[in-house]
Amino acid sequence: MGRIDFFTEEEYEAGYSTEDKVVFGSLAVGGLLALAGVAIYQISVQLGGALFLLGLLIGVLPYGFISFLKNRALQEMENQFPAFLKDLAESKRGGMTIIQAFESAQETDYGRLNHEIDKIHYQLTWGIPFPEVMERFSKRMEDSSVIQELVSILLQSFRSGGDITRTIEAIAEDSEKLKRAVQEKNAKIKQQVFIMYIIYF
Template identity: 35%
Template sequence: MRKRNYNMYIIIGSIASGIILGLIGFFILNLSELAIAGIAIAVAPYLIIKMREQAWITEIEDQFPEFLRALADSQAAGMTLPQAIKMAQDDDYGRLSDEIKIMASKISWGVPFDEVLTSFADKVKSENVQGTVSLIVIAHHAGGNIIKILESAAESARMMRGLAKEQASKLGQYT
C-alpha cells in the first residue's frame, strides 16, 4: 500500500511540474519546445511506473507454472497445499519468490489458505493468475484430485504465457 501511495505522489508531482513548466514555456517564454518538454516530464514517470509494473507481472506469470508444478509435486508427496507453499518458499522463482515468502508468512500467522491465495492474485493483477488461483481455491474447497488440477493449471498457464509471447512477437513484426 505504501508503494502505491509513493507512486501516486511521483505521478502527481510530475504532472504538476510538467504543467507548470509547459505553461511557463508556452505562455511566458513563447518556447514551444519547453511546453513539449513539460508534457514529457508530466507523462514519463507514469509510463515508467506502468512499464515496471508490467515487467513485474510478466516475470511472475513466467514463473507461476513452475510454482504450480512444485505445489503439485508436494501434494503428490503427501503435503497439504499450505505446507507445499511453505516448502516452496525455499526455491528460487525470481520475483515470484518474494510473493511466495509473503504467502508462507501469512499461512504461518494463521491466515486462511484461500484468503492468502486470493490476496496474492489481487496483488498481481493478472487475469491468468487470478483465474488459476480461483480454480485452485474452488478445488481446495471441493476436494478431489487437486494434484491433477494443479498439473493441468500449470500446463494451462504455461500455454497461455507461450501464446502471449508468440502474439507479442508477431505484433512486434508490424511495429
C-alpha cells in the same frame, strides 16, 4: 536500490504506494512546468515552448516507464507461475502442508514471483485462511488474466473438496494452453473495442 512493489493491497496498506508517489509527483512537476511554459510563451516563444514540452515529458514519461516495468514484471511472473505450481504440487505430494509447501518454494528462484510467494507464506503463517490469502493474491494480480484464471480454478477445487494436489498439477500442465487462450480472448476483445471505436467515431 529496492524494486518498486507494483502489487500492493490498498485496503491493507496505508498511504500511497511508491508507484503512485512517482506518478503523482511527475504529473505535479510536469503540470507546473507546462503552466509556466504557457505563461512565459507570451514573453519568449522559444523558452515558453521548451518549458511546455519539458513539462509534458516529465508528466508522461515516468508513467510510461513504470507501466513498462509493471508489464514486464507481470510477464515474468506469468512465465514462472507454471514451474512454481509444479514444485508446489510436488511438495504437497511429498506430504508437506500448504504452509510448508510455500515455505519450501521460498528457497527456489522464481524471479519477481518470489516476492508474492513470501507474502502468501507470511499471511498463511499469520493464520489467514488459504482461500482468503489466494483471493488477495488474485486481487494483486488484477492485471494478469492468466494468473487470475489459474487461481480461480484452484480455489474452486479447494472449496469443492477436490484433490488440491492433482488440481495444482493439472493447472501447471495446462497453464500454457490457458495462457494462450486468455491472450487470444483479450486480443479479440481489444480488436472488437477498436472496431466499435472506429464505427462510433
